[in-house]
Amino acid sequence: MDSMTMNTGSDEFVEAVLSFVESIPAGSVLAYGDIASFLGAGGPRQIGAVLSRHGGGVPWWRVPHADGSAPPGKDAVCARYWRAEGTPLRANGRVDMAAARWTPDLPSGLGVAGS
DNA sequence: CTCTTGACGCCGG
């Protein structure tokens, strides 16, 4: 997909975000800003906007804030899902981003590639 | 064209 042709608000962008979220394995999470960064389009707010409108069919609970906290109102629901999926949590009940943060499957051989 | 709003993120107190 041409990232440069992907304009926020376009169905392409929406599908890309939803697809990305669906690809997140249970037990791992990604912050709004992380998705925007990996996607290479828009910003954290655009990701949140998409999930708020079309996130009804994807594991949106795997997409907390950068600090590991959950979206407004969904705090209790998220905690339940996180516990069920064994997501690394901190004492405060928020996600341990340092351990739960997921990265797309990169070509084998990388891992340590410090670039 | 300008102003406000929003499932964000980071910094300072």
Added chain:
DNA sequence: TCCGGCGCCAAGA
């Protein structure tokens, strides 16, 4: 650690 404020990006009125 919690709270508030400012910055960012795009859509809507």
